[in-house]
Amino acid sequence: MSLLVTGSIGIDAVKTPYGVSENCLGGSSVYFSMAASFFTPVRLLGVIGSDCPFDLAEVFADRDVDLTGLEVRSNSKTFRWGGSYQDDMDDRKTDYLELNVLAEAAPTVPAGYRDSEFVFLANTAPALQLQLLEQVEKPIFVAADTMDCWIEDHLDDLKVLLKKIDCLVINEDEARLLAAESNLIKAAEKILDMGPGVVIIKKGKSGSLMCETDGEKFLLPAFPAAEVKDPTGAGDSFAGALMGYLAQNEKTDFASLKTAVACGTVAASFAIADFSLKGLTSITKDDIESRLKTLRKLTNF
Amino acid sequence: MSLLVTGSIGIDAVKTPYGVSENCLGGSSVYFSMAASFFTPVRLLGVIGSDCPFDLAEVFADRDVDLTGLEVRSNSKTFRWGGSYQDDMDDRKTDYLELNVLAEAAPTVPAGYRDSEFVFLANTAPALQLQLLEQVEKPIFVAADTMDCWIEDHLDDLKVLLKKIDCLVINEDEARLLAAESNLIKAAEKILDMGPGVVIIKKGKSGSLMCETDGEKFLLPAFPAAEVKDPTGAGDSFAGALMGYLAQNEKTDFASLKTAVACGTVAASFAIADFSLKGLTSITKDDIESRLKTLRKLTNF
Numbered sequence: 001m002s003l004l005v006t007g008s009i010g011i012d013a014v015k016t017p018y019g020v021s022e023n024c025l026g027g028s029s030v031y032f033s034m035a036a037s038f039f040t041p042v043r044l045l046g047v048i049g050s051d052c053p054f055d056l057a058e059v060f061a062d063r064d065v066d067l068t069g070l071e072v073r074s075n076s077k078t079f080r081w082g083g084s085y086q087d088d089m090d091d092r093k094t095d096y097l098e099l100n101v102l103a104e105a106a107p108t109v110p111a112g113y114r115d116s117e118f119v120f121l122a123n124t125a126p127a128l129q130l131q132l133l134e135q136v137e138k139p140i141f142v143a144a145d146t147m148d149c150w151i152e153d154h155l156d157d158l159k160v161l162l163k164k165i166d167c168l169v170i171n172e173d174e175a176r177l178l179a180a181e182s183n184l185i186k187a188a189e190k191i192l193d194m195g196p197g198v199v200i201i202k203k204g205k206s207g208s209l210m211c212e213t214d215g216e217k218f219l220l221p222a223f224p225a226a227e228v229k230d231p232t233g234a235g236d237s238f239a240g241a242l243m244g245y246l247a248q249n250e251k252t253d254f255a256s257l258k259t260a261v262a263c264g265t266v267a268a269s270f271a272i273a274d275f276s277l278k279g280l281t282s283i284t285k286d287d288i289e290s291r292l293k294t295l296r297k298l299t300n301f
Numbered sequence: 302m303s304l305l306v307t308g309s310i311g312i313d314a315v316k317t318p319y320g321v322s323e324n325c326l327g328g329s330s331v332y333f334s335m336a337a338s339f340f341t342p343v344r345l346l347g348v349i350g351s352d353c354p355f356d357l358a359e360v361f362a363d364r365d366v367d368l369t370g371l372e373v374r375s376n377s378k379t380f381r382w383g384g385s386y387q388d389d390m391d392d393r394k395t396d397y398l399e400l401n402v403l404a405e406a407a408p409t410v411p412a413g414y415r416d417s418e419f420v421f422l423a424n425t426a427p428a429l430q431l432q433l434l435e436q437v438e439k440p441i442f443v444a445a446d447t448m449d450c451w452i453e454d455h456l457d458d459l460k461v462l463l464k465k466i467d468c469l470v471i472n473e474d475e476a477r478l479l480a481a482e483s484n485l486i487k488a489a490e491k492i493l494d495m496g497p498g499v500v501i502i503k504k505g506k507s508g509s510l511m512c513e514t515d516g517e518k519f520l521l522p523a524f525p526a527a528e529v530k531d532p533t534g535a536g537d538s539f540a541g542a543l544m545g546y547l548a549q550n551e552k553t554d555f556a557s558l559k560t561a562v563a564c565g566t567v568a569a570s571f572a573i574a575d576f577s578l579k580g581l582t583s584i585t586k587d588d589i590e591s592r593l594k595t596l597r598k599l600t601n602f
Contacts, residue, residue: 299519301597
């Protein structure tokens with residue numbers, strides 16, 4: 001089934017204990033699309049400025065990623081983000097953030113995207129996420145991400161959004177903030193009370209927790225990666241493979257959601273093994289399938 | 302099969318965000334024995350002073366715990382420990398530590414314990430662990446715990462010990478310290494090179510990781526406990542149920558070790574639900590079996 005992602009496209013600068021990567025391609029929709037494209041065709045919706053040095057058609061040349069929704073604004077600048085990681089790769093420091101085009105009007109959903117059945121609204125202002133979602137005719141399964149600044153300063157909009165989506169994919173600190181509850185199980189239950197039928201909490205190297213309104217729960221450790229060079233994009237790669245698997249299989253029952261979370265975990269483990277998109281562009285679907293089998297064996301008892 | 306534990310018996314004072322527990326029974330061998338006794342009879346070896354207000358025969362009245370190896374020294378004082386936890390219950394601060402009898406000579410292994418087949422050497426000076434182990438005739442499976450102070454100041458003794466045990470059960474920070482390696486998978490491999498056939502790394506609320514010399518690995522999340530009041534004894538309860546399960550089933554193959562780690566995870570989740578031993582004394586074997594099934598369901602995909 002069709003899968004639409006709306007999110008950022010950015011020029012990143014990343015420092016980790018393993019090296020520095022300047023002016024590299026990043027952004028939530030880029031990582032998402034690269035991971036999702038292992039499973040299903042992707043429709044990307046995003047905006048860049050005329051300064052963007054990357055040819056996205058070339059970046060996605062080997063992937064089934066529709067760029068009809070890529071808007072290039074000639075008088076605007078591309079979103080830029082710089083971040084650094086210390087030894088504990090779960091802790092990220094933002095060195096600078098230039099919203100640029102992201103502070104302007106959202107892109108319009110092209111006519112050819114409006115029948116999208118699976119939709120992922122990557123992190124941005126909840127009002128924009130709502131505005132984008134309203135342009136999709138009859139989505140079957142809508143998931144969204146959010147972050148601390150929207151929880152703190154745009155909670156009313158976010159609460160409206162939460163009633164219109166099927167699944168919230170969120171970091172553990174953000175889940176605690178949104179629910180005002182430090183225990184993650186209780187936090188998940190409070191978030192489910194706000195609207196979505198499923199909440200998936202990303203816990204970095206501690207793995208993930210998924211809870212459904214009918215009480216079903218799923219716990220998965222992170223894949224024990226021997227190489228972690230750059231955690232940037234791990235969460236978006238996770239969401240991409242998760243949604244890609246669901247769209248590919250056209251199912252959203254809990255068993256499918258569990259395998260989808262495992263696919264997300266595997267994609268994230270590849271994404272963090274190298275800088276920028278290299279961890280995802282250097283692998284094949286077979287590598288994902290193989291690591292998925294390993295993860296199943298590692299966690300089964 | 303017979304299971305021997307040697308470790309501390311203490312008078313604890315614990316502060317957590319959920320309350321304060323003064324002058325409560327603690328110590329590694331006590332938590333271990335309580336958790337292991339759900340699975341198999343336990344032989345406890347430990348020393349207290351004449352000031353100990355607890356009647357251990359009464360504490361273990363309903364459990365099959367042999368106290369032949371409990372030594373009461375009339376001119377000595379019992380080990381005392383005070384600790385506090387902040388909101389992140391994985392971070393523990395030691396408020397005070399009075400070694401008392403633990404700084405004296407180790408107890409002697411009674412004649413009736415010397416044929417023990419499964420042995421757990423709870424955390425103490427590696428030289429003492431070695432001295433205790435030498436008194437056991439033909440152990441089948443020996444596991445040990447250690448901590449930062451022994452790794453830092455008694456590494457030579459610890460290295461001798463590591464060549465004589467089958468399994469090291471250790472916290473993640475200690476594993477990193479012992480291996481001088483921050484990546485846990487690589488740290489586990491380095492520890493296996495030091496001697497033990499199996500290393501089990503406890504990651505607190507992130508679960509556990511087990512690695513075997515032949516390359517087998519197992520990952521298990523922590524049980525998602527809705528109630529966490531006092532994490533004291535979680536690691537010793539984990540080790541107790543782990544060793545109890547192995548001794549009960551008389552097997553140490555990797556499949557058995559995986560289930561044993563799951564039993565440890567479940568016992569730890571009960572131990573932290575209340576102060577001191579209450580989390581373990583208020584449950585039955587059925588509660589453990591039931592939560593083990595839940596954990597299997599929670600992690601299966």
